[in-house]
Amino acid sequence: MPRPGKNSYSDQKPPYSYISLTAMAIQNSSEKMLPLSDIYKFIMDRFPYYRENTQRWQNSLRHNLSFNDCFIKIPRRPDQPGKGSFWALHPDCGDMFENGSFLRRRKRFKVLRAEHMSCKSSPMMHYFHHHHHHPGSKLTTASAHHEHPAGPAGVGRLPPFQGYGGISCAQPGGFKHPFAIENIIGRDYKGVVAGGLPLSSVMHHLGYPVPPQLSSVVNSMWPHVGMLSESMSGVPVSAAASEYAPFGVSAKGLYHNASGQTLPAVPVPIKPTPSLGPVPGLSGPAHLCTPASAMEKSDLLEGKANPLHPALLLS
DNA sequence: AGATGTTTATTTACAT
DNA sequence: ATGTAAATAAACATCT
Numbered sequence: 001m002p003r004p005g006k007n008s009y010s011d012q013k014p015p016y017s018y019i020s021l022t023a024m025a026i027q028n029s030s031e032k033m034l035p036l037s038d039i040y041k042f043i044m045d046r047f048p049y050y051r052e053n054t055q056r057w058q059n060s061l062r063h064n065l066s067f068n069d070c071f072i073k074i075p076r077r078p079d080q081p082g083k084g085s086f087w088a089l090h091p092d093c094g095d096m097f098e099n100g101s102f103l104r105r106r107k108r109f110k111v112l113r114a115e116h117m118s119c120k121s122s123p124m125m126h127y128f129h130h131h132h133h134h135p136g137s138k139l140t141t142a143s144a145h146h147e148h149p150a151g152p153a154g155v156g157r158l159p160p161f162q163g164y165g166g167i168s169c170a171q172p173g174g175f176k177h178p179f180a181i182e183n184i185i186g187r188d189y190k191g192v193v194a195g196g197l198p199l200s201s202v203m204h205h206l207g208y209p210v211p212p213q214l215s216s217v218v219n220s221m222w223p224h225v226g227m228l229s230e231s232m233s234g235v236p237v238s239a240a241a242s243e244y245a246p247f248g249v250s251a252k253g254l255y256h257n258a259s260g261q262t263l264p265a266v267p268v269p270i271k272p273t274p275s276l277g278p279v280p281g282l283s284g285p286a287h288l289c290t291p292a293s294a295m296e297k298s299d300l301l302e303g304k305a306n307p308l309h310p311a312l313l314l315s
Numbered sequence: 316a317g318a319t320g321t322t323t324a325t326t327t328a329c330a331t
Numbered sequence: 332a333t334g335t336a337a338a339t340a341a342a343c344a345t346c347t
Contacts (some may be wrong), residue, residue, distance in 0.1 A: 017336085017337060017338085018337080018338080019336095019337080035319095036318080036319065036320090037318085037319090056338095056339075056340085057338090057339095059339080059340075059341085060337090060338060060339060060340090062319070062320065062321085063320095063321085063322085063338085063339085063340095064337085064338090065319095065320075065321095066320055066321050066322075067321085067322080073320085083318060083319070083346085083347075084318070084319050084320080084346090085319085085320090101329095103328095103329085103336095103337085104328085104329060104330080104335095104336055104337070105336070105337090106330095106336095107335090107336085108335085108336065108337095316347100317346105317347090318345100318346085318347085319344100319345080319346075319347100320343100320344080320345075320346100321342100321343080321344075321345100322341100322342085322343080322344100323340100323341085323342085323343105324339100324340085324341085324342105325338100325339080325340080325341105326337100326338080326339075326340095327336100327337080327338070327339090328335100328336085328337075328338090329334105329335085329336080329337090330333100330334085330335085330336095331332100331333090331334085331335105
């Protein structure tokens with residue numbers, strides 16, 4: 001362990017899995033989707049550690065994109081030049097890091113084989129179209145309508161997406177919130193709380209589109225989101241890097257200080273969700289309290305699917 | 316040829 | 332100690 005001589009953390013391996021790094025990058029983008037090269041760029045910009053061994057970690061990252069159902073591929077429209085597809089987060093992947101650890105999720109997010117059949121599984125599935133080409137491929141190729149009423153200024157603004165081939169089950173004005181990380185940190189987001197739950201996740205589950213402003217909380221979610229490298233931001237990397245210095249802090253201490261205020265999401269070692277005890281009004285078989293993200297394909301196929309979302313159960 | 320994706324296999328590390 | 336998520340390696344396919 002390097003005795004912190006100022007910069008010693010800067011090139012340390014960040015306490016994020018590839019999945020969380022990628023989710024971070026995607027969430028940080030205005031369109032909530034990025035081409036591979038931009039994911040690379042995001043990571044390299046903020047984490048000096050990843051400016052080396054690029055062959056190795058980028059291969060791993062690509063593996064993760066393909067392998068994990070929480071990432072979906074969105075084809076480019078003809079008017080969006082560039083290489084490769086866009087990558088986004090599966091709308092139903094929920095809080096993948098609800099346990100407070102960005103290193104290891106409680107359970108892998110897996111998509112049901114027959115998900116395309118019932119849109120009732122999630123209103124969000126309206127954004128996806130049954131294009132089951134290759135059997136066994138994860139989600140269907142998405143024909144998501146990533147049209148933002150007005151793309152937030154900045155990153156390569158895309159023309160409003162009209163949908164593919166005229167097929168459209170557009171959710172008027174809606175952005176599909178991918179990743180309800182608000183639950184991790186955002187409990188104090190202004191005006192957010194409804195019955196103790198972040199508004200956006202409630203909305204999500206009621207089938208309402210979550211407005212972009214709400215997903216902007218992301219910027220407070222990930223310690224490094226919004227932070228650029230020293231060269232770009234003028235902020236010394238070492239200073240910013242110290243943000244994830246306290247690896248060992250308890251999750252409890254991270255989320256709320258004494259006054260109940262929310263603190264930045266510093267990744268912590270996975271720990272038993274302290275408040276995960278019996279949820280009032282939600283007693284019953286354990287598997288019924290299992291987060292959707294914890295469901296295995298087999299469970300879902302056997303009809304054990306949990307209609308309730310983690311965000312509504314735990315938080 | 317190189318970037319992008321997909322897939323299988325093996326190893327490592329963490330949680331329970 | 333066992334189960335599993337994540338990391339790593341590598342073969343291979345596709346597309347530009």
